[in-house]
Structures are given as structure tokens and as C-alpha cells.
Amino acid sequence: AQTVTQSQPEMSVQEAETVTLSCTYDTSESDYYLFWYKQPPSRQMILVIRQEAYKQQNATENRFSVNFQKAAKSFSLKISDSQLGDAAMYFCASANAGNMLTFGGGTRLMVKP
Amino acid sequence: SQTIHQWPATLVQPVGSPLSLECTVEGTSNPNLYWYRQAAGRGLQLLFYSVGIGQISSEVPQNLSASRPQDRQFILSSKKLLLSDSGFYLCAWTRLVIDEQYFGPGTRLTVT
Numbered sequence: 001a002q003t004v005t006q007s008q009p010e011m012s013v014q015e016a017e018t019v020t021l022s023c024t025y026d027t028s029e030s031d032y033y034l035f036w037y038k039q040p041p042s043r044q045m046i047l048v049i050r051q052e053a054y055k056q057q058n059a060t061e062n063r064f065s066v067n068f069q070k071a072a073k074s075f076s077l078k079i080s081d082s083q084l085g086d087a088a089m090y091f092c093a094s095a096n097a098g099n100m101l102t103f104g105g106g107t108r109l110m111v112k113p
Numbered sequence: 114s115q116t117i118h119q120w121p122a123t124l125v126q127p128v129g130s131p132l133s134l135e136c137t138v139e140g141t142s143n144p145n146l147y148w149y150r151q152a153a154g155r156g157l158q159l160l161f162y163s164v165g166i167g168q169i170s171s172e173v174p175q176n177l178s179a180s181r182p183q184d185r186q187f188i189l190s191s192k193k194l195l196l197s198d199s200g201f202y203l204c205a206w207t208r209l210v211i212d213e214q215y216f217g218p219g220t221r222l223t224v225t
Binding site for chain 1: 145147151154155156157159162201203205207212213214215216218219221
């Protein structure tokens, strides 16, 4: 069984600043993927970034990057140059070989102008 | 390109009434399909998943059932709704290998 934990229910960041959202996971699988999804007020789930566990290099997508620490089972999301449109719920998730997604409880990110 | 549809977008139903939510995927074949429920301010809970027509697996025993009558159609049903069935229901699909899941726009269900 997989578990995903997001220890920060809410985070706040000033516009243009950098913020890091934390996520830890536990899995017995050797082959798995990790994801960060964004859920804006529309509630549409949008993929932000993905990381294959077998890859050592941290994934990067424009202003979004991850710090993947496999031994520590940690998968944090860094948002640089925060924008008002980044305000949303962010969910960390893991997928195993059966493609079953397990989600964390979410972190609400607020961006202050 | 692939798209996923859900309807209705919103639904208000009385306790004890039946439920049918529909999800369809276009532009792909033989997808894995998933139903999730999200309570207000909470994370997503996997309810059902399907790897093929007529193949349904349940993650959480409850008042709901799912069916997959066609390759790209996934239906969530209930014979008698409970107040606790209220929530936001999301359908998702993915390819057969490990991959990201693509989510539909969701259905907001309120049971009164």
C-alpha cells in the first residue's frame, strides 16, 4: 500500500517570491511515479509536474521544479517567481505499477499581491 | 487529441433517490478509467477503477457502484443516495503503463 503525506495544510507566498510545498510518501514498490497536481477554484485537476522514480535528475517545468530525495521518500515542489494564478490547492500523488494514484491531503497555496 | 467528458456538471438529489453519473473519453482506446470522490477541502479518494469493459474494481465498500458498458464509457451509480454521498466526483483516464492521469471537469453532487 502507498501513503502520501502533505504536512502543510496552507501556505502563503508573496507575488514574485519562491515557495516550497512539502510531500513525503511511502511505498514498497521499486517502480513508481510521483506527481504534483494543481486544483484551482474551478476544481479541474491539472498536472503540474511528474517524476519517474528511476530518474535521478529532478524534474523541471518552467517555474516549477521538484526536489526528489528517493532515500528519504521526499518529493517537494518549488514554485519560483510566484504568480497570482498559482493560487490553488496542490496535491502530491504517487502511482505504482498498477497505475493506482494515491493522493496526499493537499496544500492550499495563497499568493499575496 | 484526447478529451474526457463528465455530466452532469452539477446535481442536487434528495436522499433515497437513484444516481447516475457518466464519464466518456475520446481520442484513445482501451484506457484505464477511474472514479474519485473529493469532499470539501479534502484530497481525492479512489472509488472504482476499470482496466477493460465489464471489469470493475472497488477500492472502498460503500453505497455506490460502477459499470463500464463500453470501452470509453464509465458510469457511477447508486440505487439510494445517502447524505454522505455528497461531494465532488472526478473521472480520470490513463494509458496502460504507469503514466499521469487525465481528469474530467467533475460533477458536484449535493444530496439533500
